[in-house]
Amino acid sequence: MLDRRSFADKTTLAKELADAVAGRINAAIAERGEAAIAVSGGSTPARFFAALGKRKDIDWGKVVVTLVDERWVDELNERSNAALVNEKLLQGPAASARFLPLYSGGAEPDAARIARTAAGLQHLPHPFAAVVLGMGSDGHTASFFPGGDTLAQALSASGPVIAIRAPGAGEPRVTFTLPRLLETDALFLHIEGEDKAQVLETALADGPVEEMPVRAVLRAGRPMTVYWCP
Numbered sequence: 001m002l003d004r005r006s007f008a009d010k011t012t013l014a015k016e017l018a019d020a021v022a023g024r025i026n027a028a029i030a031e032r033g034e035a036a037i038a039v040s041g042g043s044t045p046a047r048f049f050a051a052l053g054k055r056k057d058i059d060w061g062k063v064v065v066t067l068v069d070e071r072w073v074d075e076l077n078e079r080s081n082a083a084l085v086n087e088k089l090l091q092g093p094a095a096s097a098r099f100l101p102l103y104s105g106g107a108e109p110d111a112a113r114i115a116r117t118a119a120g121l122q123h124l125p126h127p128f129a130a131v132v133l134g135m136g137s138d139g140h141t142a143s144f145f146p147g148g149d150t151l152a153q154a155l156s157a158s159g160p161v162i163a164i165r166a167p168g169a170g171e172p173r174v175t176f177t178l179p180r181l182l183e184t185d186a187l188f189l190h191i192e193g194e195d196k197a198q199v200l201e202t203a204l205a206d207g208p209v210e211e212m213p214v215r216a217v218l219r220a221g222r223p224m225t226v227y228w229c230p
């Protein structure tokens with residue numbers, strides 16, 4: 001179920017992952033006339049975003065991009081995942097894609113704001129053509145954090161999105177739920193560095209999901225391809 005691919009360096013990984021995701025986008029457009037992808041934030045995806053956004057073989061006007069999760073901050077904040085997507089991915093050819101953000105205003109993701117985010121996702125093409133997850137060194141993925149106040153619901157609710165707060169998360173968060181993220185043609189896990197490789201080994205061993213929520217994805221019984229480089 002887990003296909004693990006290793007690459008010599010970050011540039012090669014970025015190009016190979018962009019090739020794989022572009023293939024999924026083009027297949028979804030051929031089959032369904034449109035494609036949606038959900039991508040991660042944080043520091044790891046910048047090179048991959050740049051490689052994907054340059055692709056001229058994608059009909060970007062038929063592509064919807066969203067995030068797997070978001071810190072509850074506006075786009076002027078340097079921790080905004082949406083800002084990263086706008087700066088690195090939605091440039092050049094990819095500027096014609098439609099972006100559906102998860103942050104919907106204010107300082108807290110209260111019920112009304114989460115409902116507004118969910119309403120904005122109503123016309124998201126379904127299923128995703130590709131979901132690209134990242135992973136933190138604490139074993140979180142998307143915003144499924146150890147100690148998350150709504151972790152159990154985030155891993156089981158039909159979604160699409162839920163607010164979550166956790167000691168290691170910094171700001172309050174919004175995340176797609178796991179069941180919704182698994183509704184995808186292809187699932188990727190993008191990690192870089194020896195430390196993340198070690199975290200993945202630990203996550204693959206026995207142990208509670210609550211301690212390393214990425215285990216919920218690894219144990220979901222869905223094919224997933226890991227892209228890793230040192």
Ligand SMILES: O=C1O[C@H](COP(=O)(O)O)[C@@H](O)[C@H](O)[C@H]1O
Binds near residue numbers: 045
């Ligand atoms: O906070 C987040 O962290 C993870 C991992 O980020 P990285 O900086 O270690 O690459 C990321 O996958 C997630 O989308 C983001 O919100």
